[in-house]
Amino acid sequence: MPPPCSLHRSKPDRRLHRSSRGEHRRLSRRAHHAAELASGHSMRIAACTLALMLSAAAVPAVARDGRDFCADRPGKGTPPCVLDQGRLQMELGLFDVSRQTQGDTRTQTWDAGDLLVRYGLDGLTEVQLGLPVWNRQQVTDRATGARDTAQGVGDLTLGLRRSLANPDGSGLSVALAGFVAAPTGARGIRADGFEGGVLLPVSVPLNPDWSLSLTPRVEWVSDADGDGRHAAYSMVAGLGRDIGQWNLGAEIWISRDDDPDQATTQSTLDLTAVWSPPSLPDAQLDFGVNLGLNDDSPDVAFGIGLARRF
Numbered sequence: 257m258p259p260p261c262s263l264h265r266s267k268p269d270r271r272l273h274r275s276s277r278g279e280h281r282r283l284s285r286r287a288h289h290a291a292e293l294a295s296g297h298s299m300r301i302a303a304c305t306l307a308l309m310l311s312a313a314a315v316p317a318v319a320r321d322g323r324d325f326c327a328d329r330p331g332k333g334t335p336p337c338v339l340d341q342g343r344l345q346m347e348l349g350l351f352d353v354s355r356q357t358q359g360d361t362r363t364q365t366w367d368a369g370d371l372l373v374r375y376g377l378d379g380l381t382e383v384q385l386g387l388p389v390w391n392r393q394q395v396t397d398r399a400t401g402a403r404d405t406a407q408g409v410g411d412l413t414l415g416l417r418r419s420l421a422n423p424d425g426s427g428l429s430v431a432l433a434g435f436v437a438a439p440t441g442a443r444g445i446r447a448d449g450f451e452g453g454v455l456l457p458v459s460v461p462l463n464p465d466w467s468l469s470l471t472p473r474v475e476w477v478s479d480a481d482g483d484g485r486h487a488a489y490s491m492v493a494g495l496g497r498d499i500g501q502w503n504l505g506a507e508i509w510i511s512r513d514d515d516p517d518q519a520t521t522q523s524t525l526d527l528t529a530v531w532s533p534p535s536l537p538d539a540q541l542d543f544g545v546n547l548g549l550n551d552d553s554p555d556v557a558f559g560i561g562l563a564r565r566f
Contacts, residue, residue: 322340322343323337323339323340323423323424323425324424324425325532325537325538325539325540325563325565326424326425327345327347327530327540327542327563328347328372328374328563329347329349329372329542329561329563330349330528330530330542330543330544330559330561331492331494331505331507331526331528331544332471332490332492332507332509332524332526333457333469333470333471333492333494333507333509334433334455334457334471334473334492335425335429335457335459335469336417336419336420336421336422336423336425336429336430336431336457336458336459337419337423337424337425337429337431337459338376338379338380338381338382338417338418338419338423338424338431339374339375339376339382339565340376340379341376341377341378341379342376343375343376343565343566344373344374344375344376344565344566345373345374345375345563345564345565345566346371346372346373346374346563346564346566347371347372347373347374347561347562347563347564348369348370348371348372348561348562348563349367349368349369349370349371349388349559349560349561350368350369350560350561350562351366351367351368351559351560352365352366352367352368352370352557352558352559352560352561353365353366353367353557353558353559354546354554354556354557354558355554355555355556355557356548356553356554356555357398357555358551358552360397360398360399361395361396361397361398362395362396362398363393363394363395363396364393364394364396365391365392365393365394366391366392367388367390367391367392367410367559368389368390369388369389369390370386370388370389370410370561371386371387371388371389372384372385372386373385373386379423380418380419380423381416381417381418381419382416382417383414383415383416384413384414384415384416384417384435385412385413385414385415386412386413386414386415386435387409387410387412387413388409388410388411388441389409389410390407390408390409391407391408391409391410391441391442391445392405392406392407393405393406393407393444393445406442406443406444406445407442407444407445408441408442408443408444408445409440409441409442409445410441410442410445410446411437411438411439411440411441411445411446411447411451412437412438412440412441413435413436413437413438414435414436414438415433415434415435415436416433416434416435417431417432417433417457418431418432418433419431420432425459426461427460427461428458428459428460429457429458429459429460430456430457430458431456431457432454432455432456433454433455433456433457434452434453434454434455435452435453436450436451436452437450437451437452438450447477447478448478448479448482449478449482449485451475451476451477451478451485452475452476453473453474453475453476454473454474455471455472455473455474456471456472456473457469457470457471458470458471465497465498466495466496466497467495467496467497468493468494468495469492469493469494469495469496469507470491470492470493470494471490471491471492472489472490472491473489473490473491473492474487474488474489475487475488475489475490476488477513479515479516479517480515480517480518481517484516486513486514486515486516487514488511488512488513488514489511489512489514490509490510490511490512491509491510492507492508492509493507493508494506494507494508494526495507501531501532501533501534502529502530502531502532503529503530503532504527504528504529504530505526505527505528505529505530506525506526506527506528507525507526507528508523508524508525508526509522509523509524509526510522510523511523520552521550521552522548522550522552522553523548523549523550523553524546524547524548524549524553524554524557525546525547525549526544526545526546526547527544527545527546527547528542528543528544528545529542529543529544530542530543538564538565538566539562539563539564539565540562540563541560541561541562542560542561542562542563543558543559543560544557544558544559544560545557545558546558
């Protein structure tokens with residue numbers, strides 16, 4: 257069975273946390289105006305991407321020898337599986353929404369078309385390209401009702417995953433992965449500079465039905481004030497179980513962000529469901545709900561997406 261899946265695939269979104277700090281990351285109305293100009297292009301790209309994937313999913317699968325289907329989404333955890341050489345896989349977050357309330361500030365985000373493209377290089381290595389096609393973030397002052405909004409395309413991410421053991425995800429499976437994110441997104445959405453990280457995904461079957469996954473991760477991210485870089489650390493531990501055509505998962509995510517202005521710790525409980533019908537062995541439809549476990553974490557998040565291998 258594939259490793260357990262858990263919402264927001266491999267790189268947790270830090271925009272909720274940063275915007276809640278008030279004066280250090282208040283979204284400007286000029287950024288909103290610039291993002292509005294770009295949002296139309298982003299939505300058209302998202303619509304075209306969705307149409308392409310839905311059309312591809314409707315094409316009957318052709319039997320091919322190879323590994324079992326294994327997707328990165330849905331979840332903060334990352335599976336150690338690697339695509340067969342020459343195989344292409346597209347994964348798309350159709351819609352994700354989250355909300356966080358801290359004191360007098362409420363932050364809400366909406367994402368559509370969170371795209372990940374994976375390609376198998378040599379059976380042990382795959383390259384990945386990620387792009388959040390459309391993001392919208394709204395920060396509301398609950399005392400005054402004032403709102404700041406930014407929206408547009410997100411940052412472009414390039415990643416590489418190398419299997420260290422069992423690239424098909426069977427048995428004790430281990431991989432080493434890294435990524436670099438470029439600040440290519442819309443103003444108010446993009447990071448303040450290049451960011452990157454390294455992670456070590458691990459999965460192990462506990463019995464024919466249950467599996468355990470771990471994803472330790474270290475990142476180098478922008479300071480909240482945009483003047484430097486600092487380290488952030490996270491760990492995801494998850495359990496997954498196959499039930500008929502479904503895989504149900506639960507994860508605990510803990511993240512430590514050592515920002516010089518204010519170090520914070522976030523934690524969530526993430527629940528997922530993945531539907532993989534036998535008639536579509538190279539596709540899945542997935543759902544996820546995240547519940548915040550402390551005040552620094554988003555209160556609740558929900559997402560739905562799909563994946564298709566070619």
